[in-house]
Amino acid sequence: xxxxxxxxxxxxxxxxxxxxxxxxxxxxxxxxxxxxxxxxxxxxxxxxxxxxxxxxxxxxxxxxxxxxxxxxxxxxxxxxxxxxxxxxxxxxxxxxxxxxxxxxxxxxxxxxxxxxxxxxxxxx
Amino acid sequence: xxxxxxxxxxxxxxxxxxxxxxxxxxxxxxxxxxxxxxxxxxxxxxxxxxxxxxxxxxxxxxxxxxxxxxxxxxxxxxxxxxxxxxxxxxxxxxxxxxxxxxxxxxx
Numbered sequence: 001x002x003x004x005x006x007x008x009x010x011x012x013x014x015x016x017x018x019x020x021x022x023x024x025x026x027x028x029x030x031x032x033x034x035x036x037x038x039x040x041x042x043x044x045x046x047x048x049x050x051x052x053x054x055x056x057x058x059x060x061x062x063x064x065x066x067x068x069x070x071x072x073x074x075x076x077x078x079x080x081x082x083x084x085x086x087x088x089x090x091x092x093x094x095x096x097x098x099x100x101x102x103x104x105x106x107x108x109x110x111x112x113x114x115x116x117x118x119x120x121x122x123x124x
Numbered sequence: 125x126x127x128x129x130x131x132x133x134x135x136x137x138x139x140x141x142x143x144x145x146x147x148x149x150x151x152x153x154x155x156x157x158x159x160x161x162x163x164x165x166x167x168x169x170x171x172x173x174x175x176x177x178x179x180x181x182x183x184x185x186x187x188x189x190x191x192x193x194x195x196x197x198x199x200x201x202x203x204x205x206x207x208x209x210x211x212x213x214x215x216x217x218x219x220x221x222x223x224x225x226x227x228x229x230x231x
Contacts, residue, residue: 045160045168045211045222063219097167104173110158110215112179114167 002026002113004098009118016088020118022081022098029079030054033101033109036072036083038094039117048072048096051081052109066092088122095119126150126214130223138231141202145226147195147212156216159188159197162225163208171210172197204230 008020024034036048049062049072060072071084081098098115127150137143147157155175160168170179172188175195185200199206207230212223 044224045213047220047222061218104156104215108156108174108215110156110173110220111160111168111213112170112173114169116167 002100004100004113004115006096006098006115006118009096009120011121011123012088013124014088014090014122016122017084017086018088018120020083020085020096020098020120022083022115024079024081024098024100027100029074030076034072034074034081035099035101035111036081037097037099037111037114038092038120039097040094046094049083050101085120088120090122093120093122125219126153126216126221128212128214128221128223130210130212130226132226133224134227134229136229136231137202139202139204142198142200143202143228145197145199145210145212145228147190147197147223149193149195149214149216152192153214153216155191156214157188157190157195158213158215159186160211160213160222161208162211168211199228202230206230 003025005023012018034051051072051074069087074081095117097117099111100113101109102112104110129148131146157175159172162168176188187198209225209227211225
């Protein structure tokens with residue numbers, strides 16, 4: 001059974017930093033792409049960033065709204081995905097989901113399994 | 125960025141009804157379209173990818189169709205457990221983006 005468990009969500013001041021973690025189990029972690037997707041309370045979904053599978057020459061992608069502030073990374077030995085968030089803004093307040101992306105034909109990968117999310121609140 | 129627009133934003137239907145949700149992309153996404161179901165307080169769940177391929181375990185009451193810029197998700201024989209918000213999402217290029225969601229209420 002695929003399991004994704006996020007942790008690290010907290011209340012943080014504007015300008016502060018936070019690191020989210022996602023522990024994965026139930027599948028071969030190194031074979032899959034992994035993403036972070038966020039959702040503002042009562043609002044829609046926004047993709048944040050991606051970590052590609054092991055050995056991929058282009059390991060990460062980031063949304064323009066977080067580029068230069070957030071960094072997606074992972075530790076293949078620990079089956080863990082991370083999101084380092086710096087220079088946090090009030091508009092970063094959201095539930096952050098860890099999402100596995102599976103192959104969807106051709107060279108396409110897309111979201112298939114979602115964690116339960118962790119809440120990040122940026123407020124003074 | 126490719127904009128995804130869903131309609132309607134909300135709808136109400138009765139048990140046993142059939143409903144269709146529409147999703148329009150601002151440019152051609154070929155068939156790189158997925159649908160997700162989200163119930164209150166829960167994470168989204170993948171229903172459909174590549175426009176019409178059901179995820180493993182998703183019942184055949186859900187079906188997707190379309191190509192290019194216009195897509196639909198149809199749900200037949202509505203049951204109370206189908207009450208949720210449904211999102212379309214493209215993965216044609218970066219960034220992948222979502223529609224604003226369609227809230228489905230079962231009367």
